[in-house]
Amino acid sequence: MDLWNIFDQEWVPVGAWVESALQWVVTNFRFIFQAIKVPFDIVLTGLENGLTGAPDLVVLALIVIVAWQAGGRKLGLISATCMVAIGLMGAWEESMTTLSIVLTCVVFCCLIGIPLGVIAAKKDRFWLVLQPLLDLMQTIPSFVYLVPVVMLFSIGNVSGVIVTFIYALPPVVRLTNLGIRQVRGDMVEAARAFGASNRQTLFKIELPLAMPTIMAGVNQTIMMALSMVVVSSMISVTGLGQMVLRGIGRLDMGLATVGGLGIVFLAIVIDRVSQSFGVSSRDRDHRKWYETGPAGALRSLFRKG
Numbered sequence: 001m002d003l004w005n006i007f008d009q010e011w012v013p014v015g016a017w018v019e020s021a022l023q024w025v026v027t028n029f030r031f032i033f034q035a036i037k038v039p040f041d042i043v044l045t046g047l048e049n050g051l052t053g054a055p056d057l058v059v060l061a062l063i064v065i066v067a068w069q070a071g072g073r074k075l076g077l078i079s080a081t082c083m084v085a086i087g088l089m090g091a092w093e094e095s096m097t098t099l100s101i102v103l104t105c106v107v108f109c110c111l112i113g114i115p116l117g118v119i120a121a122k123k124d125r126f127w128l129v130l131q132p133l134l135d136l137m138q139t140i141p142s143f144v145y146l147v148p149v150v151m152l153f154s155i156g157n158v159s160g161v162i163v164t165f166i167y168a169l170p171p172v173v174r175l176t177n178l179g180i181r182q183v184r185g186d187m188v189e190a191a192r193a194f195g196a197s198n199r200q201t202l203f204k205i206e207l208p209l210a211m212p213t214i215m216a217g218v219n220q221t222i223m224m225a226l227s228m229v230v231v232s233s234m235i236s237v238t239g240l241g242q243m244v245l246r247g248i249g250r251l252d253m254g255l256a257t258v259g260g261l262g263i264v265f266l267a268i269v270i271d272r273v274s275q276s277f278g279v280s281s282r283d284r285d286h287r288k289w290y291e292t293g294p295a296g297a298l299r300s301l302f303r304k305g
Contacts, residue, residue: 044158097157106221
């Protein structure tokens with residue numbers, strides 16, 4: 001042994017330990033991970049079948065209406081332009097698959113991340129335990145997630161949703177925690193002075209006031225989910241990411257460009273719409289969401305009728 005170069009050999013076989021641990025988990029607890037896949041599979045299948053099975057113009061109209069309702073006519077026009085561009089490039093079906101994957105990821109990130117953020121804001125000890133885990137999830141390179149996910153969940157779109165969910169979860173947890181903590185203490189005390197319970201205070205005071213910050217976290221989660229599109233295509237996840245990967249593998253710059261532009265246009269639409277949902281009613285001239293956009297127009301029409 002050369003004492004001057006003692007690190008030329010492996011002293012602590014961390015890689016072998018991790019491999020053995022994963023093999024043991026796969027052998028003894030595979031049924032648990034197959035059960036975890038079920039809710040992801042149900043939501044993803046429903047969204048994908050709905051978006052790819054419906055007529056293209058119906059889906060386009062639905063996206064434009066949602067964008068118009070969320071952010072006004074200008075956002076509706078921007079969304080229509082981006083989605084029409086995707087369709088004209090011949091990437092419509094792939095974009096719908098990618099959209100279904102991102103939406104499924106966002107659904108589960110919100111269902112799990114927002115409650116975790118609320119608990120973390122209420123329990124300092126829980127936040128002290130949770131914060132290092134979130135740091136670990138955000139600092140591990142995205143490619144590293146693929147190996148354990150493939151071993152535990154196999155390959156395919158559902159596995160892609162799971163790896164994207166793990167990667168995109170931290171922002172919504174962190175910003176929910178931040179938003180709840182930033183609610184003014186005097187407003188919480190005033191609610192309790194008027195006899196509001198903890199649940200009423202949370203749902204009627206804290207969450208509404210923290211909603212812009214929470215929606216910023218949801219927006220960041222969406223952007224991180226879109227950033228995983230190309231990476232997750234390496235485990236046979238279909239959609240725009242696979243177009244980019246195939247283009248790179250074949251040195252087909254045209255195919256890679258179409259896939260890349262599709263991701264960009266889809267990101268613009270989702271980003272603008274998700275940001276618009278975070279706008280408070282005060283910034284909308286104290287009008288409810290159903291008093292503006294197409295919903296407001298229909299409401300006015302029925303009132304006149």
